[in-house]
Every structure is written in structure tokens, then in C-alpha cells.
Amino acid sequence: GAGVSQSPSNKVTEKGKDVELRCDPISGHTALYWYRQSLGQGLEFLIYFQGNSAPDKSGLPSDRFSAERTGGSVSTLTIQRTQQEDSAVYLCASSLDFIGYTFGSGTRLTVV
Amino acid sequence: AQKVTQAQTEISVVEKEDVTLDCVYETRDTTYYLFWYKQPPSGELVFLIRRNSFDEQNEISGRYSWNFQKSTSSFNFTITASQVVDSAVYFCALSNNAGNMLTFGGGTRLMVKP
Numbered sequence: 019g020a021g022v023s024q025s026p027s028n029k030v031t032e033k034g035k036d037v038e039l040r041c042d043p044i045s046g047h048t049a050l051y052w053y054r055q056s057l058g059q060g061l062e063f064l065i066y067f068q069g070n071s072a073p074d075k076s077g078l079p080s081d082r083f084s085a086e087r088t089g090g091s092v093s094t095l096t097i098q099r100t101q102q103e104d105s106a107v108y109l110c111a112s113s114l115d116f117i118g119y120t121f122g123s124g125t126r127l128t129v130v
Numbered sequence: 131a132q133k134v135t136q137a138q139t140e141i142s143v144v145e146k147e148d149v150t151l152d153c154v155y156e157t158r159d160t161t162y163y164l165f166w167y168k169q170p171p172s173g174e175l176v177f178l179i180r181r182n183s184f185d186e187q188n189e190i191s192g193r194y195s196w197n198f199q200k201s202t203s204s205f206n207f208t209i210t211a212s213q214v215v216d217s218a219v220y221f222c223a224l225s226n227n228a229g230n231m232l233t234f235g236g237g238t239r240l241m242v243k244p
Contacts, residue, residue, distance in 0.1 A: 049229060061221065061234040074230050107173060111232070119165070119225075119232055121175035 020044075022122035024110050030128045031100055039095040039125045043112030050093050051119070052085060056106040064108075067093060100129045132157045134224050136235035143212055144243050151207045151238045153222030159183075161227040164198065164205045169237070170218040178220075181205065212242045 023042040031037050043050050052064040063077040067087040078084070082100075087093040097104055107124040133156040143149045155164065166178040179189065181198050189196050193210045209216055222235040 051232065053232075053234075060236040061223075063231050063233070066230050068230065077231075109175065111175075113229065115229075118177070118180065120177070121167075123172075123174045126173075 022110055022112050022120050024108075024122035024125050026125060027123065028126045028128075030130060033102060033129055034099055036096065036098045037100055037127065039097075039108050039127070041093045041095070041110030041112075041122060043091065043093070043110070044114075044120055045091075047112035047114045047120075048090065049113040050087055051111045051113070052093070052095050053109045053111065054106045055109060055124070061109065064095070097127075100127075102129045105129045132159075132162075132224050132226065132231070132233040134222050134233050134235035136220075136222055136238050138238045139236065140239045140241070142241045142243065145214055146211050147242075148208060148210050149212050149240065149242075151209075151220050151222075151240065153205045153207065153235060155203050155205065155222070155224045157224060157226065159226045163225045163227075165223040165225070165232070166196065166205075166207050167221045167223060168218045169221060175221070178207075209240075212240075214242050214244055216240060217242045 025040045048069045050067040053061045054064055055061050065085045066074040082098045085095045105128050107126050109121055109124045111119045111121045113119045135154045162183045164181045168176040168178055186198050195208045197206045219237045219239045221237045224233045
């Protein structure tokens with residue numbers, strides 16, 4: 019597609035439920051990143067995928083968070099047993115050459 | 131480890147004033163890239179500029195200009211003759227040559243009042 023697409027744009031979930039957030043990167047972009055932006059805060063790195071290499075998971079805040087990228091394209095970020103502190107905007111970005119990053123519009127997650 | 135510091139959390143100016151947003155970075159890499167992004171109220175991150183560590187030439191794009199100084203590890207952003215539409219949060223970011231992480235500063239919220 020023309021840009022990075024994320025769905026849903028908004029998600030409200032009850033505490034303790036699992037959620038899945040989807041990212042569809044720009045076609046041909048080999049690198050994909052997930053970031054989290056809590057209310058009024060900066061962007062926190064979560065995970066990075068590059069081609070078929072093992073992902074860099076160093077930013078995942080707990081083992082409730084996981085992500086996969088199927089076929090080197092679409093990625094899903096899963097949060098299990100959601101907590102209120104998980105409420106944030108989750109941003110996905112993709113890149114072809116590591117020096118140009120295009121961000122999606124994000125998924126606003128609210129845990130009630 | 132990489133670090134980006136935007137000391138100004140919030141700036142308020144009146145339309146047509148010039149404003150400079152500060153960015154100071156830390157890295158051990160000799161090759162790296164610096165970025166500025168704009169985040170308007172809609173929430174989307176809009177790419178403004180990328181600069182590599184070997185190019186210290188300052189850049190001007192319309193009302194925007196950037197001053198990269200390796201000696202002080204700074205990459206400051208100036209908006210000339212600010213407009214209300216410039217109101218947004220601006221993020222400075224740093225990437226290493228491997229591209230496996232983009233480290234962001236905390237952002238500066240710019241409010242331009244008419």
C-alpha cells in the first residue's frame with residue numbers, strides 16, 4: 019500500500035482480556051518496528067523485525083507482550099491479560115533502508 | 131547506549147515569531163542518523179528531515195531550518211515566521227547505522243497562538 023496501515027484505530031478492552039493489534043507495512047519494506055506512546059509521553063521502542071532474522075525484542079515491557087511477522091509482511095502485536103498501564107497509542111513503522119522510517123497512524127488502546 | 135534529550139517540554143509563541151527547538155544526543159557510534167518528526171493533534175508522525183553524521187551542512191526547507199553541530203552533539207530545529215498550523219509536538223530521534231532502533235527524545239510541544 020501507499021503507507022503503513024494499522025488496525026484497529028481505536029480499541030477499548032476490559033482489564034484481563036487479550037488484544038491483537040495489526041500492522042500492514044509498506045510493500046517491500048523489510049524492516050518493521052513497534053513503538054508505544056503513553057499519554058503525553060515520548061515514544062518507547064518495543065520490537066524490531068528485519069527480514070527473516072530473529073526479532074529484536076529488547077523493548078518489550080513484559081512477557082505479556084509478543085509480536086510476530088508473517089511472511090515478512092503483516093505484523094501482529096499481542097498483549098495478553100491487559101492491564102490499565104497498557105493503555106497507550108501503539109505505533110508501527112516500516113523501513114526499506116534503515117534511514118527512512120514511515121509511521122502508521124497508530125492504534126489507541128484503552129484498558130478499562 | 132543512545133540517548134536523545136529535548137530539554138524544552140513546551141514552548142508557546144505568537145504567530146510570526148521565530149522559534150528554535152533544541153535537541154541534544156548521545157551515541158558511541160561514528161555513523162548515525164538524526165531525524166525530526168512532527169506529530170500534529172491527529173497523532174500521525176510526519177517525517178521532516180533526516181541527516182547523517184557525516185553531513186554537517188545546515189539545511190533549509192521553506193520556513194524550516196536545521197543546525198547540526200557534532201562538536202556539541204546537537205541538532206536544533208528552527209521555524210521562521212511561525213504559523214498556527216505549526217502547533218504540534220516535535221520529536222527529535224537518533225538511529226544507529228544498523229537501523230535496528232530509532233531512539234526518540236521526549237518531544238517538545240509547540241503552541242503557536244494567533
